[in-house]
Amino acid sequence: MEVQLLGAGQEVGRSCCVIKYKGRIIVCDAGVHPAFSGMAALPFLDELDWSTVDAILITHFHLDHAASLTYVMEKTNFKEGKGVVYMSHPTKAVYRYLMSDFVRVSTAGSDDNLFTEAEMIASFNEIQSFDFEQEILLPPSDTSSASVRFTSFAAGHVLGACMFLLEIAGARVLYTGDYSTEEDRHLVPAKVPNWERPPDVMICESTYGVQSHEPRLEKEAQFTGLVQSILKRGGRVLLPVFALGRAQELLLILDEYWAEHPELQHIPIYYISSLAIKCMDVYRQYIHTMSPNVRAKFARGINPFDFKRQDSFIRPLDRGISKLNDRNPCVVMASPGFLTSGVSRELLEKWAPDPRNGLVITGYSVEGVMARTIMNEPTEIHALNGGAKIQRRLSVDYISFSAHVDYTQNSKFIDEVMPSHLILVHGEVNNMSRLRAALRTRFAERKNDVQIYSPRNVETVKLKFRGERMAKALGSLANTVPTPSTTVSGLLVSKDFSYTLLSPADLREFTGLSSSVILQRQRLALSVSWDLVRWHLEGMYGKIAQGKDAEGHLTLRIMETVDVKLVDKHELAIEWVGGVTNDMIADSVLAVVLGIEGSPASVKKTTEDHPHNHHHPH
Template sequence: MADTPTLSVTMLGAGQEVGRSCCVLQYRGRTIVCDTGVHPAYSGMASLPFIDELDWSTVDAILITHFHLDHAAALTYITEKTNFRDGKGKVYMTHPTKAVHKFMMQDYVRMSSSSSDALFSPLDMTMSLASIIPVSAHQLITVCPGVSFTPYHAGHVLGACMFLIDIYGLKILYTGDYSREEDRHLVKAELPPIRPDVLIVESTFGVHTLEGREEKEARFTNLVHSIIRRNGHVLLPTFALGRAQELLLILDDYWRKHPDLHSVPIYYASSLARKCMAVYQTYIHTMNSSIRSRFAKRDNPFVFKHISNVPHTRGWEKKIAEGPPCVVLASPGFMQSGPSRELFELWCPDSRNGLIITGYSIEGTPARDIMTEPEDFVTLKGATIPRKISVDDISFSAHVDYSQNSEFIEAVKAQHVILVHGEQAAMGRLRSAMTSRYKERDEDVKIHAPRNLETLHLSFRGERVAKAIGTLADKPVKTNDILSGLLVAKDYSYTLLHPRDLKDFAGLTTATVTQTQRIVLGVGWSLVKWHLEGMYGSVEEGLDNDGVPTMRVMGVLDVKLTAEHELTLEWESSSSNDMIADSTLALITGIDKSPASVKLTTHPHSHSHSGEEHSHPHADPEIESSSNLRIQRLAMFLEAHFGEVELHMPDPSEEPEQGESDSEPLLLVHLDEAEAQISLISLTVHSSNEALKRRVEAVLDMAVTTVSSLAESFMSTAPVVVEDGPPAKDKSSTPAADENHDGNKSPEAEEAVADEDAQMAKSEE
């Protein structure tokens, strides 16, 4: 449809890059923003998404998937430094995300306050935290009329979720960072039960496939053990939260199984991680069954037996560097500054030491640069030092690889797939691979890989689904069943319900409009019934509550004989009922003009008193009724061939004089100036026009075959009066002796018709 509204998707960050995730969704005047992160490779204003491209006062909701800085750290700047608060926008994240986000932002403010390009103050951060609304997984949240969302577990880190967003019936699934692998403490990402129209999914690893979890853990622990055996120090740059907790669980379990390592300390150099351990223990119920079962047995998995914090003393880095072998988990993971950078510069010149990159490294960060194993490295103070430390990459990044991502994308079955959070080359390879997979199966799925500030305009088929509730939902519906009820539309969602349920479910009431129409009746009641049955099939005949003769048409329209010459039509008004009423009204008003209606009139020469007709005083009513019916059928047959037919009935109160032709009942057929008389007793035809006579005889012959002989009826009883009434089929009719039993004309009848046609043609010449 030309006026179908379109969904606009604009990436203010994470478009063909990893970092500063910020996705803007606009549909039917509503605006939703998913994630507001900073870019770890930049600082100050350069690290922010392209926030100037959006009027933030128009935003209805900001949804934060998880607490990592590249997805959440720009939130304070947006809420406190833009016009966001001029609108009615709200900020949502899960309960664990909000709890950890507070500590993450405090640390972020502390680290950036010493620089000249700090984005906001501690007060701004506190004000921003107060405006966050925490939500739970699987909770349906209504943001405003027409906009709602439901969070689903995404794996990745504690509290991470993907959002299934509904904007006026259009469904969008935004994954954020997600993992389809259950690790040591987290559940894997869920597959939402509802098929979305659009899937916005990360593409961090492109088409790269990671090794299996067991093999990866074994390789990691063996590598750590080998570095310690050579009297080296092991540096594990990690984020303070997320993968750090996973690695701590792996190392603590490995140390428990190897007593020879009990003398080797494991440190995690992050006061932030220490603060957040309480949060992890609070939200045990959101983790996997292994963690929950251990906690239920009073075995707190986050009370580590072989791991401790680094000593809070000045120069602890040098003391550890000069001490015996140890393992240190230090933040930040990208090694821009902080403990991970300081320890790396101290341990870099010694070949006994080992650096293990355990997460995804963003382009432009020291962690990515060191993976190329350069011979020299420049310190934060500008000095150049030799790089002798061993460098290994064992990714414990909780992102999906190609096999997991492609499987999830295909399972979601969205019409449009938008790739985000991936470097240009990796994203391009994933797009090509997915396009080829869908092309092989001949599936029409569009794969998009937008750049930053590139707006996608997506349109969709106008297909809507109505949910049947209440009485209509009591019985199971079979395939091809048709449900009828009231369609209630609210915010572009549709509900089908029975009218009597309207008040309970929608708080509304119903009203019934009854219409009546009176018309003058010029024909008999039975003739009306005959025409109604011919049009609508059977009709229900009876009496209404007031004893008025009534016929019900199509189960919705009552035709009442309210007076001697008056009909009243009555029905409950609706689009379908009104059409039935209109067609019935047109049918009844045209009965007297219908060729199928026999107008039974009295011949001008017939005898009557005061317009009244009388039946024979000794006539059998049953025989009389049967005779009348047969006369009507015979007249209808003739009328179909010659037009209007007149019935001439004698007056039974007068004795006919000898030789008087008016003493027998006749049917009179007129054709132009000629007239033919049909005796209903002898079934003979008299006419001065021989051609008309022969034609009437042929038609009468066919009529007798169809209707059956009427002669015996009139021979056994006196003439009767025929009242207005409908012609009807006679199931008891029998073919005449000289007719074929299949209803065809006899040879004599066919010869008569042929002779008559010839004479008619001659007379016309």
């Protein structure tokens, strides 16, 4: 098996993982790199002939996992092939809004946009969607007989996010995508599925390397305490977030906290994102896929994602900061989370000089973006337009509400999966090498035989493993339990991905199949005598008994397998039951018979047999 990363190899961003096995090619994720724009943000797409791809599976709607999909579908030769694109129902629903927004944002002030809205919509209609834990069998390939199926499992992380268990010709690969095993207010955490057999290969995210998250309740208390203290000193709280994902969790936390603290209820919580407001419909629609907490509330008639309801303290705003009243203390949640542009950046620049204000960063920031730079608490920041220096006096805090696993959670999950090969992706080089070292030690101490890889972009990892296959014995074959090293023989019946071993007599009962034989018959013109044929065959196979068949034809049975019959005065028939050995014997019989006429021995034999018929001129 070959695994090649076209992105997210020793970096966070532009996830794109190519898996090749037995002539089938599956790609997991097609993202962009958030720190780059235009073509530079794409994965290394030229490394692959996209017309040969069987399927593209998208784990979740985040841009670094899904935003180059339109480019692949519309601007590479993917369309010339038969590849199918899959994502979960909620992912597909959010993806559409998110991509419209992506086109709008990346087109603004740039002529380097990757694709148009029209191209996005054209390809969108080709995407197939599935439910969690639904098993999907890929259409067969023209060039490979290997069958491929996949099943998706909830990955936590964001609405609709899943991990994939891929099975290609019996080899099993688990691709985690971004995942979280932590309980939260609205998502179902990732769990190791109950499988018959662990995956051979696990391709696993490593965003947080060996770092640890604080326990959830402590972290929440720290967060709400911090927000409250900023408000108390008369400040404004800026929460830069991605429109979708942790933002929904933070809104639920704040809404709940406000409900419990009447003294805060006069302070508005603004949520500025036209995109997120559009997507709230999707959140409302997919409540059945969320945590028991959300479902229980919904059953009581409370929709936690309906911020327009009477008792909600959240005020959604969908037109930037024009309608925002920030003269007094307030909480504003705005995107983008990286503070690279847009509303969150605008507010940062406006509020930075006032020391009463506070910035709380809650998510993972990639290298090179403002959200990362400002964590070092510089005294000045640069304005996005014009680059003027702005005093930074507002407080900066970082409380990780990341929806990615930390070291404890990741290593526990890997332990439970226990693959033979572990490929680390989606992590910055230092985080990844620390994780790799920590896991090595962990496995070595326990003598677990796990190979760990952390390939760079475009590097190909070649994996060798025995694709172990299991066959179930059925019927009379299963009457006796075999002891080790005994041989069990029967018919091996393969159907899709399961194998059954049974006695031929049980075939019809257990499989609905029946056995049949193929009788082969070859007819030949006979120009020599029957006796001569017999003489030649005996010369080759030894003494042959002559008998008669049901129709009374003279018959010679050769090696108990092939019958040579005299069916007419000048016609021979060769008959046998088709099979590998029988066919070979029949071939040799045929060669002998066809060679009779031209053989010098025939002339000699004919002379001996019929001396009286010959004309003697002397």
